[in-house]
Amino acid sequence: MTNPYLAEWTTEFNLPPFADLKDEDVKPAVEAALSDGRAAIKAIADNPEAPTFANTIEALEKADATLSKVLGAFYGMAGADTNDTRDALMREFSPMLSAYSSEITANAALFQRIETLWQERENLDLTDEQQRVLMLTRRSFVRSGAKLEGADKDRMAEIKSRLATLGTQFSQNLLADEREWFMELSEDDLEGLPQFVVDAARSAGEEKGAKGPVVTLSRSLITPFLQFSPRRDLREKAFRAWAARGENGNANDNREIAREILELREERARLLGYENFAAYKLETEMAKTPEHVRDLLMRVWAPAKEAAERDAAILSKMMAEDGVNGDLAPWDWRYYSGKRRKAEHDLDEAELKPYLQLDRMIEAAFTCANRLFGLEFEPLDVTTYHPDARAWNVTRNGKHMAVFIGDYFARGSKRSGAWCTAMRSQQKLEGDIRPIVLNVCNFAKPSKGEAALLSYDDARTLFHEFGHALHQMLSDVTYDSISGTSVARDFVELPSQLYEHWLEVPEVLEEFATHAVTGAPMPRDMLERLLAAQTYDQGFATVEYVSSALVDLEFHDGPAPKDPMKAQAEILAKIGMPKAITMRHATPHFAHIFSGDGYSSGYYSYMWSEVMDADAFEAFEETSPFDPVMAKRLEDNILSKGGSEDAEALYTAFRGRMPGVEALLKGRGLVAAE
Numbered sequence: 225m226t227n228p229y230l231a232e233w234t235t236e237f238n239l240p241p242f243a244d245l246k247d248e249d250v251k252p253a254v255e256a257a258l259s260d261g262r263a264a265i266k267a268i269a270d271n272p273e274a275p276t277f278a279n280t281i282e283a284l285e286k287a288d289a290t291l292s293k294v295l296g297a298f299y300g301m302a303g304a305d306t307n308d309t310r311d312a313l314m315r316e317f318s319p320m321l322s323a324y325s326s327e328i329t330a331n332a333a334l335f336q337r338i339e340t341l342w343q344e345r346e347n348l349d350l351t352d353e354q355q356r357v358l359m360l361t362r363r364s365f366v367r368s369g370a371k372l373e374g375a376d377k378d379r380m381a382e383i384k385s386r387l388a389t390l391g392t393q394f395s396q397n398l399l400a401d402e403r404e405w406f407m408e409l410s411e412d413d414l415e416g417l418p419q420f421v422v423d424a425a426r427s428a429g430e431e432k433g434a435k436g437p438v439v440t441l442s443r444s445l446i447t448p449f450l451q452f453s454p455r456r457d458l459r460e461k462a463f464r465a466w467a468a469r470g471e472n473g474n475a476n477d478n479r480e481i482a483r484e485i486l487e488l489r490e491e492r493a494r495l496l497g498y499e500n501f502a503a504y505k506l507e508t509e510m511a512k513t514p515e516h517v518r519d520l521l522m523r524v525w526a527p528a529k530e531a532a533e534r535d536a537a538i539l540s541k542m543m544a545e546d547g548v549n550g551d552l553a554p555w556d557w558r559y560y561s562g563k564r565r566k567a568e569h570d571l572d573e574a575e576l577k578p579y580l581q582l583d584r585m586i587e588a589a590f591t592c593a594n595r596l597f598g599l600e601f602e603p604l605d606v607t608t609y610h611p612d613a614r615a616w617n618v619t620r621n622g623k624h625m626a627v628f629i630g631d632y633f634a635r636g637s638k639r640s641g642a643w644c645t646a647m648r649s650q651q652k653l654e655g656d657i658r659p660i661v662l663n664v665c666n667f668a669k670p671s672k673g674e675a676a677l678l679s680y681d682d683a684r685t686l687f688h689e690f691g692h693a694l695h696q697m698l699s700d701v702t703y704d705s706i707s708g709t710s711v712a713r714d715f716v717e718l719p720s721q722l723y724e725h726w727l728e729v730p731e732v733l734e735e736f737a738t739h740a741v742t743g744a745p746m747p748r749d750m751l752e753r754l755l756a757a758q759t760y761d762q763g764f765a766t767v768e769y770v771s772s773a774l775v776d777l778e779f780h781d782g783p784a785p786k787d788p789m790k791a792q793a794e795i796l797a798k799i800g801m802p803k804a805i806t807m808r809h810a811t812p813h814f815a816h817i818f819s820g821d822g823y824s825s826g827y828y829s830y831m832w833s834e835v836m837d838a839d840a841f842e843a844f845e846e847t848s849p850f851d852p853v854m855a856k857r858l859e860d861n862i863l864s865k866g867g868s869e870d871a872e873a874l875y876t877a878f879r880g881r882m883p884g885v886e887a888l889l890k891g892r893g894l895v896a897a898e
């Protein structure tokens with residue numbers, strides 16, 4: 225029987241036949257796909273005909289069709305629903321895949337063909353998109369070491385393979401530390417916690433096989449616990465466990481892994497002729513240089529720190545009034561900040577929560593996409609990889625645009641955080657291929673028969689990931705390699721962060737924020753308080769984030785630190801990190817920059833994108849949030865374009881100019897709006 229991973233998928237929309245995909249089939253499928261890929265690459269490199277765009281670049285685009293198909297389905301599932309077998313497979317695949325891609329970029333005959341095309345590019349009569357794909361292909365070969373020879377070349381392959389292994393190890397250690405720890409709560413310990421936190425703690429207790437409710441290190445449980453529990457001792461214990469992920473001196477310790485990763489990255493950059501890893505990494509970004517990044521971060525740091533220090537003084541006073549001796553500590557901030565928010569904005573998360581139902585928020589995200597881009601969403605009755613994951617057929621004017629899968633609830637088998645991934649990307653080279661797009665979140669699962677309720681942050685996460693999904697679903701390019709979210713890292717968060725703004729449009733909340741029990745819409749004054757509260761505590765949030773981004777940048781801009789923990793402490797001391805705030809992601813659990821290369825020297829990019837999203841949404845505010853002309857400009861110049869043009873050119877085409885930092889500072893309430 226044919227391996228179901230490799231067979232032609234005759235399902236509706238050629239979805240992976242999830243029910244037939246067995247873990248034991250994955251490895252043989254990957255091996256077969258790799259051997260197909262190798263044969264295709266060899267045929268391109270050995271082709272006796274002179275290189276053409278079609279027989280070289282387009283052939284390369286097609287070479288990994290089987291591999292993409294198998295890995296798209298497998299990694300899409302494994303990220304959201306892993307087990308020991310899948311963990312082991314991922315550990316085994318990462319060096320295999322890294323070796324395979326090194327083999328391709330180290331193929332001298334192949335690179336020679338690309339180089340020839342590059343030299344002749346002016347005479348090849350290429351479309352703009354083809355020119356761009358040629359430039360990107362050649363650049364990625366050069367950056368992978370295609371021009372290296374001899375010992376340097378071997379060393380580069382070794383470094384890449386070792387980095388891939390270390391990255392996987394880093395995530396698995398982190399997940400293991402997150403899974404292992406929980407804190408049992410007695411009935412007395414539940415005092416002061418709103419019902420939704422109690423429910424989440426009980427359901428987590430059941431999942432852990434504990435006798436009663438527990439707090440786990442899942443962000444959707446620990447964050448509200450830190451916010452609501454009046455028990456300072458329990459908050460401290462939970463916070464310390466949260467902050468110590470990856471740093472417990474057990475088998476999951478990530479500190480030595482982080483050190484080795486930084487050292488290897490520097491060596492890699494130097495082999496390629498760059499001064500350091502940041503210089504290498506930022507070359508392909510919209511920011512271009514470490515100086516531009518540092519400049520942006522420091523312009524935001526100063527007003528953020530001032531705001532956080534003003535807030536810390538107020539919270540310290542509240543704590544003293546509570547009769548607590550000592551300094552405001554990181555495990556106190558969320559608790560007193562929540563109380564202050566209630567006092568100043570009278571916004572009670574617990575009161576708010578029944579109005580934010582998961583299903584209504586999904587509907588809200590869909591409806592905004594319908595009003596802006598004409599997309600329609602029809603539930604699909606298909607078996608996915610997990611009973612909690614739901615699928616929709618996405619159409620426009622009757623034309624199929626994408627399959628969208630939403631997998632929203634937390635579970636032990638899912639890695640933490642929220643993300644968007646495509647099991648298949650849009651492209652037109654091999655027919656009109658439409659994407660399969662996944663949004664995965666970690667919202668607390670409700671008890672049986674209850675409606676799933678979100679915090680406002682959860683709802684924003686839902687809109688954020690859906691913005692990434694739109695970037696995939698509206699993609700309209702020819703080549704897979706530049707499809708959808710295949711753009712510069714500091715540009716990729718623009719569509720997602722921009723989409724969050726539609727959640728803040730009052731008419732959207734008016735329609736979709738309805739009470740789970742009574743069905744009544746959110747009272748007008750609550751809605752106004754909610755929106756006014758959005759700039760609340762932004763000093764804290766910005767300090768948490770910018771400190772992480774600066775540590776990431778300094779780690780990579782210069783020689784690799786011998787002792788990253790010491791270097792981290794020095795960087796924080798230098799910028800004057802407020803005592804009661806910690807980095808959003810400290811080194812031993814900074815998965816963004818250590819689980820892979822994705823955000824290394826690139827964590828700043830969320831803020832870079834925020835500069836743009838604040839500025840871009842202003843374009844809608846100048847007319848109307850659902851202005852069809854502006855929506856079309858957004859789709860035509862950004863959402864449909866993938867990486868087919870330079871990010872700066874795309875943004876300028878949409879907005880007519882580049883943005884400054886002012887709209888962001890205003891949006892975060894860090895400077896007064898005029």
Ligand SMILES: [Zn+2]
Nearest residue numbers: 688692717720
């Ligand atoms: Zn994102």
